[in-house]
Amino acid sequence: MTALLPALALIVVSCNSAVVKSEVETASSTPTGAKKVTGTTPGSPPTTAGSNPEWRRSGLAGVSLSVITADPRQPNTLYSGGKGVYKSLDQGKTWSTATTDFQADDIAVSPASASIIYAGATEGCYKGTEALSYRSDDGGKSWTAIGSNLRSYAPHPVNPDIVYAASCAGVVKSLDKGRNWQTLKTSVLPLGYDATHVAVAPGAPDVVYAMVVSEGGTVAMGKSNNAGATWAEVTPKGEAWAPMDLKIDSNDANIVYAVTGKGVFRTTDGGSSWKAEVTGLESVRKMDNAFVSYPVAALAIDPARSEVLYMATGGREPSGFGVFRSWDKGESWHDTGVGLGSMPVRDVTFAGDVMYAATSDGVWRLYW
DSSP: OOOEEOOOOOOEEEOOOOEEEOOTTTOOOOOTTOOOOOSOOOOOOOSSSOOOOEEEEOSOTTOOEEEEEEOSSOTTOEEEEESEEEEESSTTSEEEEEEOSSOOSEEEEOTTOTTOEEEEOOOOTTTTOOOEEEEESSTTSEEEEEEESOEEEEEOSSOTTOEEEEETTEEEEESSTTSSEEEOOOTTSOTTOEEEEEEEOTTOTTOEEEEEEOTTOBEEEEEESSTTSSOEEOOOSSOOBSEEEEEEOSSOTTOEEEEETTEEEEESSTTSSOEEEOTTOGGGOEEETTEEEOOEEEEEEOSSOTTOEEEEEBTTSSOOOOEEEESSTTSSOEEEOBSOTTOOEEEEEEETTEEEEEETTEEEEEEO
16 A cells, blocks of 8 residues: 655745846846857747857846746746746746745646646755745745655646655655655665656656666666556666756657766667767766766757757856757757856756756846
């Protein structure tokens, strides 16, 4: 019988709606190390490689951010998080402060109901401390505590009541929007590993992938074909270390990307085999004697052309290398866009066909 995690007493946080003026139309500063380019215009990305666009500010200058995401049904609506949650209704021209009452290192908008937002952070399972996680049912106006040390929220694409998350207890699932949580039986994965990432296949919601990690950073992966009832281990061969992100192709549940400190691993057969996709990332590769690592942080898949990928670099490092793009499902990567300089990029997302980045210095938008 699957154990039920007790739900926290409902804590409702009422939030102010102070408007944060965006710099997208007025900022003239350029980050250290950035090359300034003029004459670019917004618009859809090209369909072939060869052009190099420009990153421009899109608000929240000076705010250290961890995450950015968009409403999948209303791409004009953006959410970003760091020390609080911020919301824009006009593609980043202006931002309002939804709340500053908690740290938001992860935010997810329910594809089934745009008013349902999940947000929160974790203090790390090995610290013995807790950070609360929250749900909003009204697009960020108020928040209810739904647990602690949850991350990588994965709402069901059709049923607004179902959500998965990663926790110190493992992979958890709720059938009532986080009021109660079930710890899923992932006994095929190594004991003592903590869950860090969960992803639900957009086109096949019974297919769920999860990443877990040891105290030393070693990654293992699991897959369920029946909504978390049973699991199979699908860990990439070789050393996958330091989990960073997990994404599933929206058109094919067998194509999955595991972003780790050892680079990007891709499977095209549902996890039976994996290939490390690091060609083109040589400029960001780090060597510590024989130990090789890559400062990659997050990955976004173009919703219109799933062969096109964008990857953030830097993350929590003191500096980054901008954003890299792949036109061939990760087989090769290319530095994309001027303007970011050496600032670390923590997250990237598509809002319709527009690319945004969350950085240590606010939100940036890619212009072609």
